Amino acid sequence: MKRIFHTLLISVLVTSLFSVTTSASAAPMLPTCTPDLFRDGAGKTVVKFVNTTACTWSIPDGVTAISKILMVGGGGGGGGASLGNNSGTTSLKRGAPGGGGGGGYVWSRTTETSVPTDRKITVTAGSAGSGSAAVIATGQYQTSPGTSGGTTTIVITDTYTAPGGGGGGVGTAQCLSAPSASCSGDGGLSGNIVNGSQTNTTVGLNAYDAAGGGAGAGGNGSDGVDAPNLGGSGGNGGSGFTSDITGSNVIYGGGGGGGMTSTTTGNSLTGGSGGSGGGGEGQSRIAGNNRDAISYGGGGGGGGHSNALTYASAGGNGFSGVVYISYVTPTLPTPSAPTLSVVTGSSTSLTAAFTADPNAATYTAKVYLASDGITQIGSDIEDFQSGDTISGLEAGTEYKVQLLAIGDGIYFTDSAPSALSSPLAPPRSAEAGLTFVISPGTVSAPVTALDTTTIKVSVSETVSSINFTPTASANASITFCCNASIRTYTSISSGSLRNETLVSGLNTFNFKVTAQNGTTIKNYTVLVTKAVVVTKSVATPQPRPSATPTPTPTFKVAATRAPRITGSPSPASAAIGAQITLTGSGFTGTKSVKLGTVNAPIFTVVSDTQIRFTIPVGAVTSSATVTNSAGSATSGRITVTP
Known part of the structure; x- marks a missing residue:
C-alpha cells in the first residue's frame, strides 16, 4: 500500500x-550574465x-x-x-x-x-x-x-x-x-x-x-x-x-x-x-x-x-x-578591400585604411606584387590596424594588399580573405638636395645645408687644388662639370672624394643633382677664388748725356684714343668664371671692364686691338663696357649661363 x-x-x-x-516581456534591469564560453x-x-x-x-x-x-x-x-x-x-x-x-x-x-x-x-x-x-x-x-x-x-x-x-x-x-x-x-x-x-x-x-x-x-x-x-x-x-x-x-x-x-x-x-x-x-x-x-x-x-x-x-x-x-x-564577415595611400616624404612605404568590424579581435594583412597578385612580399603582418604603415617596399613598384579578420575563436572564427586592393606604388623621391665637405679654404656659406645652390670659397695663392665630397639625397644621382668654359658633365658617386686643380683667380665647379623620380633637377655651383699675385715691371729710362743733371721722368701709359669694339664677344654665352674675348681698337690704357654693372677685376690687354676678361661673380646677362682715359666702348650682349 x-x-x-x-x-x-x-x-x-x-x-x-x-x-x-x-x-x-523580458525581466527589466537584470544584471548581465558572465558565462563561461x-x-x-x-x-x-x-x-x-x-x-x-x-x-x-x-x-x-x-x-x-x-x-x-x-x-x-x-x-x-x-x-x-x-x-x-x-x-x-x-x-x-x-x-x-x-x-x-x-x-x-x-x-x-x-x-x-x-x-x-x-x-x-x-x-x-x-x-x-x-x-x-x-x-x-x-x-x-x-x-x-x-x-x-x-x-x-x-x-x-x-x-x-x-x-x-x-x-x-x-x-x-x-x-x-x-x-x-x-x-x-x-x-x-x-x-x-x-x-x-x-x-x-x-x-x-x-x-x-x-x-x-x-x-x-x-x-x-x-x-x-x-x-x-x-x-x-x-x-x-x-x-x-x-x-x-x-x-x-x-x-x-x-x-x-x-x-x-x-x-x-x-x-x-x-x-x-x-x-x-x-x-x-x-x-x-x-x-x-x-x-x-x-x-x-x-x-x-x-x-x-x-x-x-x-x-x-x-x-x-x-x-x-x-x-x-x-x-x-x-564566421566574421569578409572585410572590404583596403584603400592604399602613399606616405608623405617616403618612397618605401604605403598605408592601408579599412573599416574594422567591432567583433574582430584583430586583422592580418598580406602584401602582394600587383603585377601578378600572387607573389607575397614578406610574411603576414599580424595585429594590423586601419591606417598602419607598410614599410620596406620599393619606389615605383605597384603593390596590392589583402585583409583577413581574426576572430577570438569562441564568439567568432576568422573571416575569408578580402579582395585585393587597387594597385599603388610608393612614389619615387623628388628630393634633389646636396651637402658638401670642402677643404681647404674659407667657406662663405654653410656647406652642410641641403639646397644651398651657390657656395663661395676663398683660398690663398699657394693652394694648388681643392677637395670636394658631395653627398646627394637618398636615391638621387650627381653629375659634375670641371673648371672650364665649355661644360661637359660626368657622373660621380654620392659621398666620393674628388680633387680638382685650381688656377689663379676664379674657379667654377658645377654639380647637377637628379632626384629619384628623374624629373626634379637642381644645380649647385661652387665658386673658388684663388688669390692672384700681381707683379708690376717698371722700365728704367736711359738719360741723355748732359752736363747738367736732369730730374728722373715718371713714365705713364696713356690712352691715345677712346676704345672701340667692332667684333662680337667670343664666346657670346658662358658661365661665371669663363673668359670672354673682345676685338676692336684703342684698348691700350684700359682702366676697367664691367659686365653690366658688375666690375670684372680680372682682365688682360692682349694688344691695342684685343682684350680678354673673366665673367665676375654676380654678373647677369648684359653687355661689357671697356673704359680708358679717352672714353668707353660697349660690346654686344653676353649671356651668363648657370
Whole structure:
C-alpha cells in the first residue's frame, strides 16, 4: 500500500514540475550574465551558466540559431539521521538514517531554437538543496527532510524550466517506540524531461534500518535493504542523464544514496552508492558526501548512522543546477578591400585604411606584387590596424594588399580573405638636395645645408687644388662639370672624394643633382677664388748725356684714343668664371671692364686691338663696357649661363 502511495505521489508531483510558457516581456534591469564560453571541438561554441540569480545575456551577432539546450535543476539535499530507538538487542540498536536527495531534473533540446528578435536570453541556474542536520539527542528524531534543489530557468522566446530534485526523507517517530518499515527516510524525487516529454523516476523506499536512494534524472533510486542484526544497507541513487552538449558525454542529475544503520560494535558498513552523475553516497560515520561536481544537479547523499546509541550524521548537500546552450560559431564577415595611400616624404612605404568590424579581435594583412597578385612580399603582418604603415617596399613598384579578420575563436572564427586592393606604388623621391665637405679654404656659406645652390670659397695663392665630397639625397644621382668654359658633365658617386686643380683667380665647379623620380633637377655651383699675385715691371729710362743733371721722368701709359669694339664677344654665352674675348681698337690704357654693372677685376690687354676678361661673380646677362682715359666702348650682349 505504501509503494502505491509513493507512486501516486510521484505522478501528482511530476505533472506540475515542468512547464513551457510564452514570455510576456523580458525581466527589466537584470544584471548581465558572465558565462563561461568554450569550443566543443566540432565547430560549435558552448556557453555555460551557473548563476543562481537571474541575469541576461546577448547572443552574439552572426548566430542564426541555437543548436542545443541542456538544463539541469539543482540537486536535493539528503535527509539527516536520528538516533531513533536505543532499545533492542545488544547486537542491534535501531536507528533512523536519512534518505538520499533526488537528482535535479534534466531538460534537453537537440533541435534548433530560433534566436529572439532582441537577441537576449534570461538565465537562472537552480540552487543546490541543503542536507538536513542530524539529531543525536536520545528520544528525539529528525523531522526536517533535506531541501529540494532550485528550479533552473531559461527565457528565450518561451520560458523553459527544469525543477530541482527533491530532498531526502527522514525516519519517523515510530522509531522511538518500535522499529517499523518507516523508521528510515525515503529517497528524493527526480525525473528526466527530453524535448518536452517526461520520464518519471521512482524514489527508493526505506527499510527498517536502511534509507532509500534518491531518484536520478535517468533512473530510479533503489530501496533500503535490511540485514537482520547487522543494520541493513542504504539504497543506491538513481543514475543521471547523459548529454554530449559540451563535446563529450557527461552524466547529469544522479540521485544520492540512502543512509544506513550500523551495529553497536562496528561501523564498517556503508550507505548506498550515489547514482552516476553527481549523486553523493550515504555514509556510515560521516555526513553523506558529494561527488562528480562537474556534472551538476546531483542529489546529496543520505545521512549515515553510526550506531543507535551515540552518533548520527547529517545529510549531504546537493549540487547546483546548470544551463548549457550551444550554437555554430559564426564566421566574421569578409572585410572590404583596403584603400592604399602613399606616405608623405617616403618612397618605401604605403598605408592601408579599412573599416574594422567591432567583433574582430584583430586583422592580418598580406602584401602582394600587383603585377601578378600572387607573389607575397614578406610574411603576414599580424595585429594590423586601419591606417598602419607598410614599410620596406620599393619606389615605383605597384603593390596590392589583402585583409583577413581574426576572430577570438569562441564568439567568432576568422573571416575569408578580402579582395585585393587597387594597385599603388610608393612614389619615387623628388628630393634633389646636396651637402658638401670642402677643404681647404674659407667657406662663405654653410656647406652642410641641403639646397644651398651657390657656395663661395676663398683660398690663398699657394693652394694648388681643392677637395670636394658631395653627398646627394637618398636615391638621387650627381653629375659634375670641371673648371672650364665649355661644360661637359660626368657622373660621380654620392659621398666620393674628388680633387680638382685650381688656377689663379676664379674657379667654377658645377654639380647637377637628379632626384629619384628623374624629373626634379637642381644645380649647385661652387665658386673658388684663388688669390692672384700681381707683379708690376717698371722700365728704367736711359738719360741723355748732359752736363747738367736732369730730374728722373715718371713714365705713364696713356690712352691715345677712346676704345672701340667692332667684333662680337667670343664666346657670346658662358658661365661665371669663363673668359670672354673682345676685338676692336684703342684698348691700350684700359682702366676697367664691367659686365653690366658688375666690375670684372680680372682682365688682360692682349694688344691695342684685343682684350680678354673673366665673367665676375654676380654678373647677369648684359653687355661689357671697356673704359680708358679717352672714353668707353660697349660690346654686344653676353649671356651668363648657370
